[in-house]
Amino acid sequence: MKVKTFNDLFVDMIKDLYSAETQLTKALPKMAKKATTPELRKGFEQHLQETIQQRERLERVAEILEVSPKGKKCAAMEGLVEEAEEMISEFKEPQVLDAALIAAAQKVEHYEIASYGTVITFAKMLENSEEIVNLLKETIQEEKDTDAKLTEVAEGIVNEKAAHVSA
Amino acid sequence: MKVKTFNDLFVDMIKDLYSAETQLTKALPKMAKKATTPELRKGFEQHLQETIQQRERLERVAEILEVSPKGKKCAAMEGLVEEAEEMISEFKEPQVLDAALIAAAQKVEHYEIASYGTVITFAKMLENSEEIVNLLKETIQEEKDTDAKLTEVAEGIVNEKAAHVSA
Numbered sequence: 001m002k003v004k005t006f007n008d009l010f011v012d013m014i015k016d017l018y019s020a021e022t023q024l025t026k027a028l029p030k031m032a033k034k035a036t037t038p039e040l041r042k043g044f045e046q047h048l049q050e051t052i053q054q055r056e057r058l059e060r061v062a063e064i065l066e067v068s069p070k071g072k073k074c075a076a077m078e079g080l081v082e083e084a085e086e087m088i089s090e091f092k093e094p095q096v097l098d099a100a101l102i103a104a105a106q107k108v109e110h111y112e113i114a115s116y117g118t119v120i121t122f123a124k125m126l127e128n129s130e131e132i133v134n135l136l137k138e139t140i141q142e143e144k145d146t147d148a149k150l151t152e153v154a155e156g157i158v159n160e161k162a163a164h165v166s167a
Numbered sequence: 168m169k170v171k172t173f174n175d176l177f178v179d180m181i182k183d184l185y186s187a188e189t190q191l192t193k194a195l196p197k198m199a200k201k202a203t204t205p206e207l208r209k210g211f212e213q214h215l216q217e218t219i220q221q222r223e224r225l226e227r228v229a230e231i232l233e234v235s236p237k238g239k240k241c242a243a244m245e246g247l248v249e250e251a252e253e254m255i256s257e258f259k260e261p262q263v264l265d266a267a268l269i270a271a272a273q274k275v276e277h278y279e280i281a282s283y284g285t286v287i288t289f290a291k292m293l294e295n296s297e298e299i300v301n302l303l304k305e306t307i308q309e310e311k312d313t314d315a316k317l318t319e320v321a322e323g324i325v326n327e328k329a330a331h332v333s334a
Contacts, residue, residue: 004258006329009267012257016250075253076274079246083183086242090179091171100176103285107243110281111274114314118270121322125330147281155288162173163292 010122014061015072017115021055023074024108027081031101036094039153040102043146047105050142057135064132080108099162102154109147116140177289181228182239184282188222190241191275194248198268203261206320207269210313214272217309224302231299247275266329269321276314283307 028051032044062069084104091097120136123129195218199211229236251271258264287303290296 003260003332004263005260005332006263006266006326009258009263009270009329013270074246075249076243076246076278079241079243082242091176093170093172096171096173096176099173099289103176103180103282106285107278107281110277111243114274114277115270118273118321121318121326122266125326151288154285159173159288159292162176165170165172 006122007126010119010126011065011067012072013115013119013122014058014065014067015069016074017112017119018055018058018062018069019072019074020077020112020115021051021058023077023081024051025055027084030088031084031105034088035098035101037098037153037158039157040098043149043153044101044105047146050146054139054142057139061132061135076111077108080104080111083107093162093165095158095162096165098158099154102150102158106147106150109143109150112143113140113147116143173289174293177286177293178232178234179239180282180286180289181225181232181234182236183241184279184286185222185225185229185236186239186241187244187279187282188218188225190244190248191218192222194251197255198251198272201255202265202268204265204320204325206324207265210316210320211268211272214313217313221306221309224306228299228302243278244275247271247278250274260329260332262325262329263332265325266321269317269325273314273317276310276317279310280307280314283310 025048028044028048032041032048035041035044058069084101087100087104088097091100116136116139120133120140123132123136126132192215195211195215199208199215202208202211225236251268254267254271255264258267283303283306287300287307290299290303293299
């Protein structure tokens with residue numbers, strides 16, 4: 001068996017992220033549809049557009065690396081999406097569901113922040129990787145901004161209303 | 168069907184974290200065993216001890232809430248642990264595996280940081296929740312410290328060595 005190198009690990013993580021973003025492009029429309037708070041719905045819709053671009057950036061990274069971005073299934077994102085779906089089926093009260101959707105989305109963003117953080121660190125160690133590093137940095141900044149916006153919507157609007165729903 | 172409230176969502180997330188920490192107490196010993204870099208192995212062993220305490224804190228939170236911490240399976244942590252196991256089976260070269268283990272562990276820490284971040288925000292909105300907030304804050308600080316330590320080991324020791332492994 002061929003020894004798998006650091007470069008292979010990097011490619012592996014890019015494929016993992018590509019699978020994660022692809023899964024998200026399918027989950028976000030459902031989350032947007034279920035969101036009641038207009039700011040939250042708009043946020044999910046906007047992040048869907050970003051996610052589509054982030055997926056394209058990974059395609060460009062794969063092209064530079066001369067590999068396919070496909071071929072891996074991100075098990076963690078499968079679990080995260082499963083959790084979001086559980087939330088949707090369990091919490092029917094709109095404001096509480098919005099709070100649950102934000103919680104699920106923030107877990108997703110943190111997964112991506114951790115993963116892009118690692119691949120950026122790895123990419124910096126590879127030769128001729130400036131374009132790759134820049135593409136990945138654009139994305140991680142969007143993920144951090146999305147996480148911050150979700151906190152804003154949670155703390156500024158949703159949680160207060162959700163906490164006043166009585167059984 | 169009873170309407171599920173914000174309080175139910177909070178309990179749900181505590182149970183989810185309890186399942187996550189429980190799964191981690193089983194995964195961390197395997198990760199420590201596979202780690203080659205002494206600082207990393209020690210880090211995993213130390214975090215195992217913290218994870219055991221974090222699990223106990225969640226038991227205390229559940230006791231205050233007068234619920235059982237059990238009864239939920241954290242699907243996201245299942246996926247994260249599955250990813251770590253995939254890494255172990257795919258990357259055999261010790262330094263590259265160490266880099267992979269750090270990547271997997273940082274995803275775990277970020278999952279927990281996101282999740283504890285949310286439950287702390289929720290807990291602050293509940294009545295008489297001071298002890299709960301303090302318990303959860305102790306844990307989130309440990310998770311953030313662990314994440315920072317992993318970055319230190321990656322950037323200071325592991326990645327440089329891993330990048331020089333040739334195929």
